[in-house]
Amino acid sequence: MTLACRIHGARDLRLEADDEAPLAPTDVELRLGAAGICGSDLHYYLHGRVGAFVIREPLIPGHEASGVVLRVGAAVTRVQPGMxxxxxxxxxxxxxxxxxxxxxxxxxxMRFLGSASVYPHVQGMFRERFVMGERQLTPVHEDISLGELACAEPLSIGLHGVNRAGPLLGKTVLVAGAGTIGCMTVIAARLAGAARVIVTDIADRPLRMATEVGADESIRSDQVAPADLVELADVAIEAAGNLGALQTCLSATRRGGRIVQVGTLPADDIAFPANNIMARELDYVGAFRAGLEFDWAVSFLRTRRVDVRPLMSAQLPLERAVEAFELAADRKRSTKVQLVCDS
Structure with missing residues (x-):
């Protein structure tokens, strides 16, 4: 029996025994290396839901992770124990x-780990040991930490959002929200050749982190006049999951520009700004999870073209999961908090 972190409802997180999973021929058993607590994990913990995805049975969260191979199925060829x-x-x-x-x-x-989007839920990786299909794994030989590798998934979200924004070479990009995904979006916009990256948020620490990873300008959107946020950017990316951030994007995007919604907004009471989009000929597109961008993210990390270490605030053992979630929820103290397993 091994340890797993399960959310039973809002603020009801329990550390419980987890049964050993069977190993099919193409499966791999892994020990948890590091697993990041992301915004959706926090929503499940704090509210028992993420947008329209509601917890209907105990859910093991966690979809940003790295691991170490323990056992492999008979048909596995790409990874070996110890990798x-x-x-x-x-x-x-x-x-x-x-x-x-x-x-x-x-x-x-889709079967997306740590998600209540389907029922029965797809259990995630906040546990000591778990089994994955070989095709979901990328072996990494370079001298890079398990914590950095666990950042491949959030980096892929930033890359996908930027990919949905279209060509950015020479353009001005505004990112609304300077949490982990906002900072990863800053990194991705830089990789795509943006000439200027502006970040807005309502807290100082996230803005400092965004500047550290490449933003040219940071703005406290709650401390400036609305007129100061008008037509600043060719492209705006909503990375906060907040109606205020979306309004910033609508104001800041120049006529004929594009808005990309990456964040998950509240499920209810959203008034869609159709006339604003129509009259200013704005493109409004969504960006959901990632595709091939995950492979790009791993490549950028393993070659050190991207350095995510400034965003890694703390690593706590799985046994301190409640403490880790509370720390992750405090934007004044943390950006990316990870759970780790040393056994």
């Missing part, structure tokens, strides 16, 4: 119409 791996939390079917046209992040039969 460290990055773990892609997406498990698309590969057969539906979306998968066949290369948009597997929109798969009709």
């Amino acid at each position: 460290k791996v990055a773990i892609n939390p997406s498990h698309p079917c590969g057969q539906c119409d979306y998968c066949r046209v290369g948009r597997d992040n929109l798969c009709r039969n």
Whole structure:
């Protein structure tokens, strides 16, 4: 029996025994290396839901993780015991119409780790040991920490949002929200050739972190006049999951520009700004999870083209999961908090 972290409802997180999973021929058993607590994990912990995804049975959260290989199935060829791996939390079917046209992040039969989007829920990786299919693993031989590898998934979200924004070479990009995803979006915009990256938030520490990873300018959106946030950028990316951040994007995007919504907004009482979008000919697009960008993220990390270490605030053992969640929820003290397993 091993230890697992389960959320039973809002602020009801329990450390419980976890049964050993069977190992199919193409499966790999892993020991948890590091696993980041992300915004959706926090929503499950604090509210028992993320947008329309409501916890209906105990859920093991966690979809940003790295691991160390313990055992392999008889048909596994790409990894061996002792290897460290990055773990892609997406498990698309590969057969539906979306998968066949290369948009597997929109798969009709997606199994996304640590998510209540389907029932029974897809259990995640906040546990000491777990089994993954070989195709979800990328072996990494370079001298890079398990904590950094666990950042591949949030980096892939930033990369996907920027990919949905279209060509950014020479453009001004505004990122609304300077949490982990906002900071990863800053990094991605820089990789895409943005000439200027502006970040807005309502707290000082996140803005400092965004500046550290490459933002040219940071703005406390709650401390400036609305007129100061008008038509600043060619592209705006909503990375906070907040209606105020969306309003900032609507104001800050120049006529004919594009807004990309990456954050998950509240499920109810959203007034869609159709006339604003129409009259100013704005493109409004969504960015959901990631596809091939996960592989890009692992490559950027392992070659040190991207350095995510400034965003890694703390690592706590799985046994201190409640403490870790509370720390992750405090934006004045943390950016990325990870759970780790040393056994």
